[in-house]
Amino acid sequence: MSRAPELTTINCTSCGAGLDVLGGGRVVAHICGYCGAELDAQHDYQVLARFDGLERPDSPFRIGMTGTLFGVQYTVIGTLEHRERWGAQVWTWIDHQLFSPTHGYAWITVEEGHLVFTRRYRRPVWMSVARVETSEHRPSVSSRGQRYNYYETSTSEITFAEGEFTWAPRIGDRTTTVSALGTDAMLGFSETGTEREVYRSTYLPRAEAEAGFGIDTGLRPQGIHPLQSYKAGRHDRFLRNTCLALALVTALIGLFMGGRDGTTFLPEQRFAANALPQTVTFDVTDATGLTDIRLQGDVRNSWAYLTVELEDPEGEPLFEAGRTVEYYFGRDSDGNWSEGRRWSTLRFRPETTGTYTMNLGLEEQGHWPNTSAGGAALSQVTVSVAGGRSSGFWLYLLAGIFALGGGSFLARRFWHHTRRWRGSDWTDED
Amino acid sequence: MRPFNCPNCGDTVAPALARVKMMTCPSCGTTLLLEDEAVRLAGREGVMHAVPTLIGLGDSVTLGRSTVEIHGHARFSYGRGFWDEFWGVTGSGASRWVSVDEGDVVYQRPLEPEDWPRHNGHFRTDGHLIAAGDEFDILELDSAECVAVAGSFDEALMVGETYRFVNAQSPRGRLLSGEIWQGGESWFLGDWFDPFEITVRKAPV
Known part of the structure; x- marks a missing residue:
């Protein structure tokens, strides 16, 4: 009910101080900011109670301030300070009751540097303390297409009150509120006497409040507030999808490049290990790609170090290198196991076509000490050469970088979600 | 006419x-x-004090899927304050009332007499009413005087006449409102609306 327009000021019936009447027709109590007397706004401002010696909390908002939020002009008509204790931890926050002649009552909450805008929610939805306590899974409610999951149950008491209110607050009054968090809003369910009240809160960006009220709040928000929904950058979605698509494309190209068979320059040649070293020649007919020298040995719980010296068609040494082939296997309490591989590859880029000469040798060999069965560690060696090959390595690496880039956007969203829900008191063991 | x-x-x-x-x-x-x-x-017509109002005469108001053209504006005083009732018609010509009370908006249709709740004229705030196939808890009982009217209505509202009001809500959130006066009564059924969720297209000046 809108207040009669002629009523704009009163004198406190306790101390005589002039008080502005800013709220509407539903104001029930007016608490004098000078003497702390609570006056009955509906019965000639009779004194209902006195709250002496209260220290006004520090807030950027003062009673009487007017500002525009969401296109509606509001006036700050009251200030409450709440305190919640849990073990040794204490939280305090400040609620300012707002009034608009056209849009009614609302609240601005100042909490750890964050601002929250709250209004009464009249849709038929409810979550009780009893339901929370008896639920095996996190309780949730749905309203107007949004799902709200249980967040916490908190009991707070009023430690300061000043101004006009739509009920009669008392210092020390305790209220238990069940809250449920949705994508960008929170529902608070509280029961006082026979009345159930539901409030809906949304995050109020500081810049929006400062612009609306024409003030510098000086607030420094701490951490992520549960009502702060994830704010993706303008191009985040495009960048994420592009990164993931490029990761897929480069991985596929890498798979194609790495899987090319190429041209066989030297079919498999088999040598007895005790006949090494051996000299083998092969003709390189395609010098545009990579050439693989594949070495294979019949190692069994043993190892061998094979050496390769390669000369180009001009007889100039191209490189000297070595590769180990090793293979171990056995059985333990977890079952059969194996380790290592019987083959290895030497990859090089030939500079020219022609006949290359390879000297293949066996430098060292041995058994795995605990399985030493005596005899030679290596009895046969197979060598083959194929060219015109390509490597997918760098493309795989690039695909990994792209995947990390795309995944970082998802990780940031997940991290934000985790921080929003960090204050929830729900545990699945409940 | x-x-x-x-x-x-x-x-x-x-x-x-x-x-x-x-x-x-x-x-x-x-x-x-x-x-x-x-x-x-x-x-x-009474004195309609100029105060900020969400809706005005001639406005077109969309509430959910319904749009109503406002033709009448009545103001009711309860002594210390007042609230506004707006009468209008939908596109199909149905009669509707929009009650605006400090940010609480209720959109209601008149009930036919056969859907009215049965009562003996004595209401209590812990009482219940059954109407239109639903059960309602009585939330509010009050009386108010019609202090001003403007525009046109499909029923007679008398400035200076005092009405008794009954507001009752169902578990589904529907609001049943009754107006009782000397020699008559009317009942209305509807829903709450958030003023941020309604669209008001102002009448051309």
């Missing part, structure tokens, strides 16, 4: 809708009762 001349000032008055039973003369503010082809003086 055809245009007629105001019996008080003689100016031409043209009801916008045939169903209008009461309207205020735009020239002199006299309230006129339209009875068949006769027009009867029904007193002054």
Whole structure:
């Protein structure tokens, strides 16, 4: 009910101080900011109670301030300070009751540097303390297409009150509120006497409040507030999808490049290990790609170090290198196991076509000490050469970088979600 | 109904809708009762103090999937304050009321007498009412005086007359409202709306 327009000021019936009447027709109590007397706004401002010696909390908002939020002009008509204790931890926050002649009552909450805008929610939805306590899974409610999951149950008491209110607050009054968090809003369910009240809160960006009220709040928000929904950058979605698509494309190209068979320059040649070293020649007919020298040995719980010296068609040494082939296997309490591989590859880029000469040798060999069965560690060696090959390595690496880039956007969203829900008191063991 | 001349000032008055039973003369503010082809003086329109209102005469208001054109504005005083009731019609010509009370908006349709709750005239705030197939808890009992009217209505509202009001809500959130006066009653059924969720297209100035 809108207040009669002629009523704009009163004198406190306790101390005589002039008080502005800013709220509407539903104001029930007016608490004098000078003497702390609570006056009955509906019965000639009779004194209902006195709250002496209260220290006004520090807030950027003062009673009487007017500002525009969401296109509606509001006036700050009251200030409450709440305190919640849990073990040794204490939280305090400040609620300012707002009034608009056209849009009614609302609240601005100042909490750890964050601002929250709250209004009464009249849709038929409810979550009780009893339901929370008896639920095996996190309780949730749905309203107007949004799902709200249980967040916490908190009991707070009023430690300061000043101004006009739509009920009669008392210092020390305790209220238990069940809250449920949705994508960008929170529902608070509280029961006082026979009345159930539901409030809906949304995050109020500081810049929006400062612009609306024409003030510098000086607030420094701490951490992520549960009502702060994830704010993706303008191009985040495009960048994420592009990164993931490029990761897929480069991985596929890498798979194609790495899987090319190429041209066989030297079919498999088999040598007895005790006949090494051996000299083998092969003709390189395609010098545009990579050439693989594949070495294979019949190692069994043993190892061998094979050496390769390669000369180009001009007889100039191209490189000297070595590769180990090793293979171990056995059985333990977890079952059969194996380790290592019987083959290895030497990859090089030939500079020219022609006949290359390879000297293949066996430098060292041995058994795995605990399985030493005596005899030679290596009895046969197979060598083959194929060219015109390509490597997918760098493309795989690039695909990994792209995947990390795309995944970082998802990780940031997940991290934000985790921080929003960090204050929830729900545990699945409940 | 055809245009007629105001019996008080003689100016031409043209009801916008045939169903209008009461309207205020735009020239002199006299309230006129339209009875068949006769027009009867029904007193002054009262003083509609200029205060910010969400809705005004001539506005088109969309609430959910329904849009209503506002034709009448009545103000009820409970002494220390007041609230506003707006009467309008939907695109299909149905009668609707929009109650605006400090940010609480209720959109209601009149109930036919057969859907009214049965009662003995004595209501309690812990009582229940059954109407239109639903059960309602009585939330509020009050009385208020109609202090001002403007525009036109499909029922007669008398400035200075006192009405008793009953508001009751169902578990599904529906609001049942009753108006009881000397010799009559009306019942309305509807829903709450958030003022941030309704769209008001202002009447051209």
